[in-house]
Amino acid sequence: MTIASGVRRISHWIGGKDVESTSGRSGTVWNPATGEPRGSVDFASAREVDLAVASAKDAFPSWRAAPLSRRSEIMFKFRELVDANRRAIAEAITLEHGKTLPDAMGEVARGLENIEFACGIPNLLKGSFSEQASTGVDVYQIRQPLGVVAGITPFNFPAMVPLWMLANAIACGNSFILKPSERDPSASLLLADLLRQAGLPDGVFNVVQGDRAAVERLIEHPDVKAISFVGSTPIARSVYESATRYGKRVQALGGAKNHMVVLPDADIAMAADAAVSAAYGSAGERCMAISVVVAVGGIADPLIAAIRERMAKIKIGPGLESGNEMGPLITREHRNRVAGYVAAAADEGATVVVDGRGDPASARGPHFLGTSLLDNVKPGMRCYDDEIFGPVLSVARVSTYAEAVGMVNENPYGNGAAIFTRDGGAARQFQFDVEAGMVGINVPIPVPVSYYSFGGWKASLFGDLHMYGPEGVQFYTRAKLVTSRWPDPASSRVDLGFPQVR
Numbered sequence: 001m002t003i004a005s006g007v008r009r010i011s012h013w014i015g016g017k018d019v020e021s022t023s024g025r026s027g028t029v030w031n032p033a034t035g036e037p038r039g040s041v042d043f044a045s046a047r048e049v050d051l052a053v054a055s056a057k058d059a060f061p062s063w064r065a066a067p068l069s070r071r072s073e074i075m076f077k078f079r080e081l082v083d084a085n086r087r088a089i090a091e092a093i094t095l096e097h098g099k100t101l102p103d104a105m106g107e108v109a110r111g112l113e114n115i116e117f118a119c120g121i122p123n124l125l126k127g128s129f130s131e132q133a134s135t136g137v138d139v140y141q142i143r144q145p146l147g148v149v150a151g152i153t154p155f156n157f158p159a160m161v162p163l164w165m166l167a168n169a170i171a172c173g174n175s176f177i178l179k180p181s182e183r184d185p186s187a188s189l190l191l192a193d194l195l196r197q198a199g200l201p202d203g204v205f206n207v208v209q210g211d212r213a214a215v216e217r218l219i220e221h222p223d224v225k226a227i228s229f230v231g232s233t234p235i236a237r238s239v240y241e242s243a244t245r246y247g248k249r250v251q252a253l254g255g256a257k258n259h260m261v262v263l264p265d266a267d268i269a270m271a272a273d274a275a276v277s278a279a280y281g282s283a284g285e286r287c288m289a290i291s292v293v294v295a296v297g298g299i300a301d302p303l304i305a306a307i308r309e310r311m312a313k314i315k316i317g318p319g320l321e322s323g324n325e326m327g328p329l330i331t332r333e334h335r336n337r338v339a340g341y342v343a344a345a346a347d348e349g350a351t352v353v354v355d356g357r358g359d360p361a362s363a364r365g366p367h368f369l370g371t372s373l374l375d376n377v378k379p380g381m382r383c384y385d386d387e388i389f390g391p392v393l394s395v396a397r398v399s400t401y402a403e404a405v406g407m408v409n410e411n412p413y414g415n416g417a418a419i420f421t422r423d424g425g426a427a428r429q430f431q432f433d434v435e436a437g438m439v440g441i442n443v444p445i446p447v448p449v450s451y452y453s454f455g456g457w458k459a460s461l462f463g464d465l466h467m468y469g470p471e472g473v474q475f476y477t478r479a480k481l482v483t484s485r486w487p488d489p490a491s492s493r494v495d496l497g498f499p500q501v502r
């Protein structure tokens with residue numbers, strides 16, 4: 001990273017050092033709070049991606065051979081360094097993403113959990129052993145790293161999502177190339193520097209900045225063995241299809257439309273607190289944000305009243321200004337796109353209960369938009385069908401539990417779904433019925449802890465394995481089965497029959 005004539009230049013991290021691009025392509029990184037440019041990020045050419053892959057490939061054999069205790073020790077040191085630098089990482093996130101500082105600190109805390117999980121790698125990579133599978137024959141399974149693996153991450157969690165991937169990938173003995181979002185690339189370089197300080201050998205972790213061109217080269221490069229992707233559904237689908245065509249192992253997590261079903265017996269205050277927190281936190285730019293409240297029976301009117309009351313108190317402003325609870329959106333184009341859904345909602349037949357465009361907060365800068373609430377929203381309306389990814393909450397009214405579950409299950413996305421109720425039997429039925437990968441019972445954002453794995457169903461995940469936790473370890477390793485015999489030479493003989501248990 002260099003600073004020339006007041007513009008920060010954000011470049012790649014290859015082989016343990018900053019490498020400036022010669023591609024001639026770059027993008028502007030904005031400070032969403034001011035609407036001013038904050039830096040310029042290099043976009044890698046295919047040649048620069050190849051350089052990173054070559055560096056990762058060179059580093060792989062000795063990293064793979066490093067004792068488990070050494071890998072674990074580096075993860076412990078990395079954990080300490082990230083912990084000590086929480087605030088610096090969070091500030092970098094706030095400056096480029098716009099989320100409030102406490103929210104960014106929360107992101108770093110959740111990322112730390114993934115490093116903590118990876119510290120236990122010696123235990124996680126224990127294989128299995130069957131003594132005497134046949135007379136004098138033992139069978140065992142070991143898991144080995146894949147080689148060079150790559151991760152492509154979205155703008156909305158510039159530290160946590162990279163940590164979902166890199167902690168396990170590296171601890172398992174792979175070398176890793178991160179292609180972060182070009183909108184908030186600085187956190188990736190802070191993590192790179194902390195990994196270096198933790199003692200990670202050069203080349204085991206690399207960052208290539210860039211856009212589609214870098215992603216396409218990573219996918220087609222023959223030395224890249226696996227792709228982890230997190231982003232919007234259309235791109236996740238195309239990354240999955242293309243990586244599969246190249247014969248790669250791939251997990252591609254996509255977008256979401258998370259429903260929160262509120263049954264008539266729910267505690268209204270608690271449901272309203274949860275809906276407001278989960279819909280407007282991080283300005284709705286979370287893949288686990290609640291975007292639709294499905295109000296069952298007569299609960300809609302009192303619930304909407306309680307939600308409005310809470311919305312009116314949300315403090316909106318720059319993320320570094322203390323006391324603010326919601327910041328700006330990532331770009332002005334995205335802000336205008338989100339505002340467009342609110343503008344079109346009434347024509348589609350929805351009721352605009354609160355129009356965030358008129359909120360004084362919307363005048364704070366070109367990336368700011370107040371919170372909106374839409375009622376009488378139905379499938380078929382754009383505000384229901386599309387992932388808005390902004391501070392807009394929709395309410396859909398249904399008469400029965402069956403209608404509510406039907407609506408959730410017919411939605412093409414299946415990341416998270418929540419139910420609010422005081423009835424344990426209804427909650428258990430929901431857990432059984434609902435087609436979503438992560439379910440909350442009186443919990444609006446059920447992001448699993450790091451010792452479970454994260455992933456949605458349907459159009460929210462392409463691939464078989466979920467991310468981080470035990471499935472992450474599985475994704476970044478492959479199984480090898482060994483059948484072993486140490487025979488007494490006296491018992492050895494030629495036998496052309498198929499091996500059988502004797």
Ligand code: NAD
Binds near residue numbers: 230
């Ligand atoms: P995005 O799909 O625009 O970008 C994601 C990554 O793909 C970025 O690194 C970007 O540079 C790269 N990219 C962009 N265009 C590409 C192309 N044509 N080909 C290949 N790569 C390309 O997503 P975003 O706007 O950065 O992030 C928001 C989206 O991510 C939302 O849809 C959100 O729901 C989703 N998301 C999902 C999860 C999850 O776990 N399911 C988590 C976080 C975010």
